[in-house]
Amino acid sequence: MNGESPSGREADSPGTGGGGSNSSADSPEPGTRDPDALLRRAGVRGDPDRDQHFLVDDRVLDRLPEYAGEANVDLSHVLEIGAGTGALTDRLLAAADRVTAVERDPDLAAFLRGEFAAEIDAGRLTVVEGDALEVELPEFTASVSNLPYGPSSELAFRLLPEKRPLVLMFQREFAERMAAEPGTDDYGRLSVTAGHYADAEVVEPVPKEAFSPPPAVQSAVVRTTPRDPDYEVDDEDFFMDFLKAVFTQRRKTMRNAVRNTAHISGLGDPDAVVDAADEDLMSARAGNVTPAEFADLATLAYEVGEPGEHPSA
Numbered sequence: 001m002n003g004e005s006p007s008g009r010e011a012d013s014p015g016t017g018g019g020g021s022n023s024s025a026d027s028p029e030p031g032t033r034d035p036d037a038l039l040r041r042a043g044v045r046g047d048p049d050r051d052q053h054f055l056v057d058d059r060v061l062d063r064l065p066e067y068a069g070e071a072n073v074d075l076s077h078v079l080e081i082g083a084g085t086g087a088l089t090d091r092l093l094a095a096a097d098r099v100t101a102v103e104r105d106p107d108l109a110a111f112l113r114g115e116f117a118a119e120i121d122a123g124r125l126t127v128v129e130g131d132a133l134e135v136e137l138p139e140f141t142a143s144v145s146n147l148p149y150g151p152s153s154e155l156a157f158r159l160l161p162e163k164r165p166l167v168l169m170f171q172r173e174f175a176e177r178m179a180a181e182p183g184t185d186d187y188g189r190l191s192v193t194a195g196h197y198a199d200a201e202v203v204e205p206v207p208k209e210a211f212s213p214p215p216a217v218q219s220a221v222v223r224t225t226p227r228d229p230d231y232e233v234d235d236e237d238f239f240m241d242f243l244k245a246v247f248t249q250r251r252k253t254m255r256n257a258v259r260n261t262a263h264i265s266g267l268g269d270p271d272a273v274v275d276a277a278d279e280d281l282m283s284a285r286a287g288n289v290t291p292a293e294f295a296d297l298a299t300l301a302y303e304v305g306e307p308g309e310h311p312s313a
């Protein structure tokens with residue numbers, strides 16, 4: 001996109017670059033800031049080596065909060081991770097009562113504090129400078145975020161256990177694996193782990209050209225709706241370790257996967273698990289095992305497999 005937005009969004013305004021302060025008189029209305037103008041005012045260009053790809057497509061930016069609205073999500077306090085120059089922050093301020101934006105780049109955090117000074121002064125925006133994997137997250141009602149690609153998996157699994165609705169941008173391959181069903185090529189550990197916390201759906205593929213600079217891969221937007229799983233596990237940490245273990249050998253039967261990965265799952269007696277488990281299940285491959293079946297098997301493994309007693313665990 002060029003500097004003039006076809007949607008009539010604001011152009012560059014004097015005195016709003018760097019970390020300078022905007023008065024409420026000259027601050028644009030939330031939802032009207034042009035993403036290219038924000039890049040110019042911030043004086044930055046995306047850097048693929050630093051995992052910086054700025055979302056600049058107005059249409060995609062406008063739709064991200066709408067995906068939350070369509071699901072009747074509570075937008076009283078929205079968390080945004082990876083705020084960048086604030087293009088999505090601006091849209092969220094138009095849709096939400098309050099926004100907390102986390103940005104790890106100190107220069108961009110300073111720019112956000114200047115660009116959105118009026119919204120900060122009004123108590124509608126809080127800018128948190130730091131790594132979203134390390135900072136203390138606030139209480140929030142939903143998260144709408146264009147996540148940095150590098151730590152997107154870790155970020156997703158920091159957010160999912162919070163049991164809040166999420167609208168998140170990922171690499172398309174990651175997004176499709178997150179929402180995959182058993183028996184499909186994309187189904188794997190990520191699908192089961194995400195589904196433990198929420199229903200996940202891919203709501204929109206996003207082309208490379210929506211970003212500046214364009215990344216090497218396609219992207220997609222995932223919307224998650226929190227829910228409790230239709231099964232129970234005795235120990236959630238062991239369940240996650242067990243999933244990680246058996247999916248490292250997804251092409252082998254579950255019988256072999258359980259036996260060969262005790263050093264990952266921590267089982268002291270994997271043979272006891274194999275002997276006690278259903279024969280048909282042990283003959284299946286991980287990609288065809290349902291989350292409920294994984295839960296039952298993990299519960300059995302926790303009971304008879306002496307978890308935590310493997311010498312390499």
